[in-house]
Amino acid sequence: MRYALLSTTIALVTTLAPAHAATLTWQNLRQGDTGRDVTTLQYLLREAGQTVDVDGIFGSGTNTAVRTFQAARGLTVDGIVGGNTWEALIKPVRQGDNNNAVRALQDQLRNGYGYTSVTVDGAFGPATNTAVRDFQTKRGLGVDGIVGLNTWQELVTGASTAPSGTTASLAGQILNSSRITLGTTSSTTNGSPKQNMTDAAAGRLVTRGCDSNVNCGLQVALKRSMLEGVLSIANAGNTFFITSVAGGKHSTNSDHYAGLAIDIGIWNGVSLSTPNSAHTAARNACIAAGSDPSQTFNAYNDSSGGHNNHVHCAWN
Secondary structure, eight states: OHHHHHHHHHHHHHHHSOSOOOOSOOOOBOTTOBSHHHHHHHHHHHHTTOOOOOSSBOOHHHHHHHHHHHHHTTOOOSSOBOHHHHHHHOOOBOTTOBSHHHHHHHHIIIIIHOOTTOOOSSBOOHHHHHHHHHHHHHTTOOOSSOBOHHHHHHHHHHTTSOOOSOHHHHHHHHHHOTTEEEOSOOSSSSOOHHHHHHHHHTTOOEEOOOSSGGGTTOEEOOOHHHHHHHHHHHHTTOOEEEEESSOSOOOTTOGGGGTOEEEEEEETTEEOSSOOHHHHHHHHHHHHTTOOGGGOBOTTSOTTSTTTTOEEEEOO
16 A cells, blocks of 8 residues: 555656756746847757747747747746756757757857857868867866757856946957957047047046037046947957947937947948848847847838948947
8 A cells, every 4th residue: 555655656746747857057038039049049949840030039930939849848838948948959969960959059159259260050060179179178168079968058158148347447348359349530529439448448438429519528437338238249259340439429318428329330241331131130239238129220220211321229
């Protein structure tokens, strides 16, 4: 009788236990999110047999694919990609593999961590192997070239760490970043992006541009949220040219004059002088780095045409 009761208890516990329990800490993703980790999610969903666009935007199509995957794996069907869903999606890869999981890995290495020798082609060759081993070394992981659960978790969560330091040191990091080019001229006689950032790095207020002569020459502190956002965009593997920070001619109440905004004129080598797909990519990257979507403009969400030749990103 006691053995029968024990067997029944074990069976009940097994039935009630979740199909999978996450063992590591992961960043939750849900509909409305954008960025590198969403791209990773979309590649892994494809590898799991789901039909989904790989665009870095967690829209309705990705939400449907996530829910379908969760249902198939016996997970809670809520459309939220937390630890259990991540760990069910993760597929270990190593040299010689060729699939969408490798593409997810390569996209993280190249565009999230700056391993430009890696091509996002799905083929785990020598260049990808070298980059993986270097990444594992720098992150204190076991260096075996195999991308298992721990390496995947470090790839997905590692780039999301916010830059740290004083506002002056953040401005200094921007000045020294090889991925960020700061314009040296301005449409006003003061306030070039390079000079703005140089002043901020020295702990000084920066000189504004002007809306009219009466507003010229006022000073403002560059805000931490904007500086962190700019560095986060670069840390995600992007290169860009900043045409305006606090200088230039903008409306009187512009976020530029509050030290909260930048204008981007070139995105990953593509000029934004005319409307093109880089406009969308740059705007999405700014939003992923914390800019206010309602104050982040490009050629496609500003009907006035005022942002046809650049992308404006503003933080709160």
